[in-house]
Amino acid sequence: MKRIESTQNGLVKHWKKLVLSKKDRDKAEEFIVEGFHLVEEALNTNGTVVHLMVTEGIELPANWNTENVQLIEMTKAVAKELIETEQSQGVFAHCKQPHYSPEEVKHWKKYLLIDAVQDPGNIGTMIRTADAAGIDAVILGKGSADPYNPKTVRSAQGSHFHIPVIKGDLNEWLAQLKQAGIHIIGTGLQQASEHYAIEPMQAFALIVGNEGSGVSEDYLRQADEVVKIPLYGKAESLNVAIATGILVYSFGRR
Amino acid sequence: MKRIESTQNGLVKHWKKLVLSKKDRDKAEEFIVEGFHLVEEALNTNGTVVHLMVTEGIELPANWNTENVQLIEMTKAVAKELIETEQSQGVFAHCKQPHYSPEEVKHWKKYLLIDAVQDPGNIGTMIRTADAAGIDAVILGKGSADPYNPKTVRSAQGSHFHIPVIKGDLNEWLAQLKQAGIHIIGTGLQQASEHYAIEPMQAFALIVGNEGSGVSEDYLRQADEVVKIPLYGKAESLNVAIATGILVYSFGRR
Numbered sequence: 001m002k003r004i005e006s007t008q009n010g011l012v013k014h015w016k017k018l019v020l021s022k023k024d025r026d027k028a029e030e031f032i033v034e035g036f037h038l039v040e041e042a043l044n045t046n047g048t049v050v051h052l053m054v055t056e057g058i059e060l061p062a063n064w065n066t067e068n069v070q071l072i073e074m075t076k077a078v079a080k081e082l083i084e085t086e087q088s089q090g091v092f093a094h095c096k097q098p099h100y101s102p103e104e105v106k107h108w109k110k111y112l113l114i115d116a117v118q119d120p121g122n123i124g125t126m127i128r129t130a131d132a133a134g135i136d137a138v139i140l141g142k143g144s145a146d147p148y149n150p151k152t153v154r155s156a157q158g159s160h161f162h163i164p165v166i167k168g169d170l171n172e173w174l175a176q177l178k179q180a181g182i183h184i185i186g187t188g189l190q191q192a193s194e195h196y197a198i199e200p201m202q203a204f205a206l207i208v209g210n211e212g213s214g215v216s217e218d219y220l221r222q223a224d225e226v227v228k229i230p231l232y233g234k235a236e237s238l239n240v241a242i243a244t245g246i247l248v249y250s251f252g253r254r
Numbered sequence: 255m256k257r258i259e260s261t262q263n264g265l266v267k268h269w270k271k272l273v274l275s276k277k278d279r280d281k282a283e284e285f286i287v288e289g290f291h292l293v294e295e296a297l298n299t300n301g302t303v304v305h306l307m308v309t310e311g312i313e314l315p316a317n318w319n320t321e322n323v324q325l326i327e328m329t330k331a332v333a334k335e336l337i338e339t340e341q342s343q344g345v346f347a348h349c350k351q352p353h354y355s356p357e358e359v360k361h362w363k364k365y366l367l368i369d370a371v372q373d374p375g376n377i378g379t380m381i382r383t384a385d386a387a388g389i390d391a392v393i394l395g396k397g398s399a400d401p402y403n404p405k406t407v408r409s410a411q412g413s414h415f416h417i418p419v420i421k422g423d424l425n426e427w428l429a430q431l432k433q434a435g436i437h438i439i440g441t442g443l444q445q446a447s448e449h450y451a452i453e454p455m456q457a458f459a460l461i462v463g464n465e466g467s468g469v470s471e472d473y474l475r476q477a478d479e480v481v482k483i484p485l486y487g488k489a490e491s492l493n494v495a496i497a498t499g500i501l502v503y504s505f506g507r508r
Contacts, residue, residue: 121375129496134486155493162488196507232388232508234416239409242383242499245492249500253450254486 003073007081011051011072015094016081022146029097031148032082035089040064041158042093048161055079055090084150097148100137100164108136110252111177111205113170115215116143117240122211123147124155125241131159133248138163141170141219143210170207174222177205185251186215186223187243195227195246200253208244257327261335265305265326269348270335276400283351285402286336289343294318295412296347302415309333309344338404351402354391354418362390364506365431365459367424369469370397371494376465377401378409379495385413387502392417395424395473397464424461428476431459439505440469440477441497449481449500454507462498 004012017024018032025031030050033042042049043064052069054060055076082092112130117123123145130138140147147153147165159165177184183204207223209215220226229243238246258266271278272286279285284304287296296303297318306323308314309330336346366384371377377399384392394401401407401419413419431438437458461477463469474480483497492500 125493125496128489129492131487132483132485132489132492157489157491159487159489229386229503230508231386232506233385233413235382235386235411235413237411238383238386238499239379239495241493242379242496245496245499246503249483252486254484 001071001073004078005075007078009078012074012078012081015053015092018094019082019084019150022149025097025146025148031095031097031153032150033093033095033153034082034084034091034150035154036061036091038153038158039091039093041161042095043069045161048095048098049093050096051094053079053082053092053094058090060091085154098164100166104164105137108164109182109203110135110137111173111182112138112244112248113173113205113207113219114138114140114144115170115207115209115219116141116213117208117210118143118145119211120145120149120151121155122239122241123149124152124157126208126244127152127156127163127165128159129241129245130248131156131162133245133252134254135163135248135252138165139168139170139173140166141168170219171222174205174219178222184223185247186220186226187228187247188214188220188226189228190226192226192228194230195250196230198225198227198251201251204251206244206247206251208240208247211240255325255327258332259329261332263332266328266332266335269307269346272348273336273338273404276403279351279400279402285349285351285407286404287347287349287407288336288338288345288404289408290315290345292407292412293345293347295415296349297323299415302349302352303347304350305348307333307336307346307348312344314345339408352418354420358418359391362418363436363457364389365427365436366392366498366502367427367459367461367473368392368394368398369424369461369463369473370395370467371462371464372397372399373465374399374403374405375409376493376495377403378406378411380462380498381406381410381417381419382413383495383499384502385410385416387499387506388508389417389502389506392419393422393424393427394420395422424473425476428459428473432476438477439501440474440480441482441501442468442474442480443482444480446480446482448484449504450484452479452481452505455505458505460498460501460505462494462501465494
């Protein structure tokens with residue numbers, strides 16, 4: 001097993017950039033996951049893990065298949081460079097961001113489209129919720145937090161390895177979805193039906209939007225219908241991840 | 255207007271304790287809110303605000319009714335003692351925790367009971383969601399994060415001032431709710447129906463539980479039925495605040 005002892009090592013510097021900077025994640029099309037649960041999910045996803053990094057003194061589970069993976073031991077000082085949380089488990093994976101072919105996209109029927117949601121924790125929870133609700137793909141438009149932000153990856157609890165999470169142009173996706181005959185549901189307050197009025201569907205694309213301003217008018221105009229969740233009490237709005245959960249379980253009921 | 259210039263002032267020390275320590279909040283039965291939106295909600299709630307604190311140089315909105323409130327100006331150095339977030343707006347209210355009489359409780363029909371949910375942000379989002387869904391009261395059992403934790407108060411976005419939020423003994427509340435004929439719905443995985451099978455109700459008490467271990471067996475035994483949200487994808491679970499949102503909007507539909 002290779003061992004790294006210097007925080008000045010080139011790989012360590014690269015990993016640190018992937019932890020800290022969206023720009024570097026975008027450029028390399030890679031990201032870092034931390035902790036036993038997430039690293040195991042990454043290892044179970046073919047062709048994802050570039051390096052498996054383990055801190056000295058940490059024992060890897062015997063049932064992990066590390067055959068096709070480059071395993072690297074790090075000193076505690078090196079691991080510290082990559083640690084974002086207080087409860088670090090000392091095990092990391094350096095992963096590739098996945099790509100999807102047009103052939104794969106053809107099979108997707110249920111979409112969550114995210115317009116400029118800024119909180120990384122919200123994005124992560126939304127990816128996890130979409131996974132749970134049987135959504136086929138999550139598309140993040142411009143202005144949304146990076147889905148490969150370490151906080152987003154933690155909140156999603158492994159769902160990045162279960163469903164496609166794609167950074168894209170929502171206008172292009174909407175055009176493509178309309179052409180495929182997929183029903184587009186926007187969320188907003190103007191001329192909106194109560195979400196309860198919509199029956200569950202086999203194929204749909206739900207658009208949810210920014211924490212403050214909601215979904216852009218530009219996208220709402222392209223929706224087949226616009227829905228809102230009724231506010232029975234005195235709260236002025238719902239958290240966007242909560243609203244997403246209510247809606248995907250409403251329209252996605254099987 | 256009274257002005258405080260020393261961080262050693264007794265009131266400042268008291269406020270700082272209320273920001274930092276659950277024990278001190280419990281003892282004083284008080285809490286601190288920060289920011290224009292939350293302070294305005296507090297001012298609109300009769301008998302809540304003990305002191306309204308404003309940092310020097312900050313202008314209060316002309317339409318605020320501060321007649322019955324003791325207004326205090328603080329230097330920036332003093333305000334810094336109370337600041338928890340990077341985006342402080344420099345305005346604070348020192349508030350009393352509310353109490354509810356048995357007479358008031360009689361009118362409540364829809365309850366959210368929270369068993370040992372530990373994340374302050376989750377608790378805040380759940381209070382906000384319960385408010386939106388028209389829940390009449392939120393009851394927090396032992397082991398739950400303090401609803402008056404500054405992070406919880408921020409996440410709830412003012413819903414503390416819209417619906418009763420009560421720290422209590424869930425066994426006592428369950429006995430009382432059963433006696434009042436209110437339908438008790440637990441959440442769990444064993445012998446649970448899909449939540450879709452339950453029709454909306456005029457009166458119910460929904461019990462949700464700890465992020466890792468769910469609702470205690472002890473409380474589930476007292477439920478009239480136990481429900482689960484189906485997981486269609488590969489996610490192992492839902493975030494507890496998301497699950498709460500789905501369920502309160504399912505059973506609380508009007």
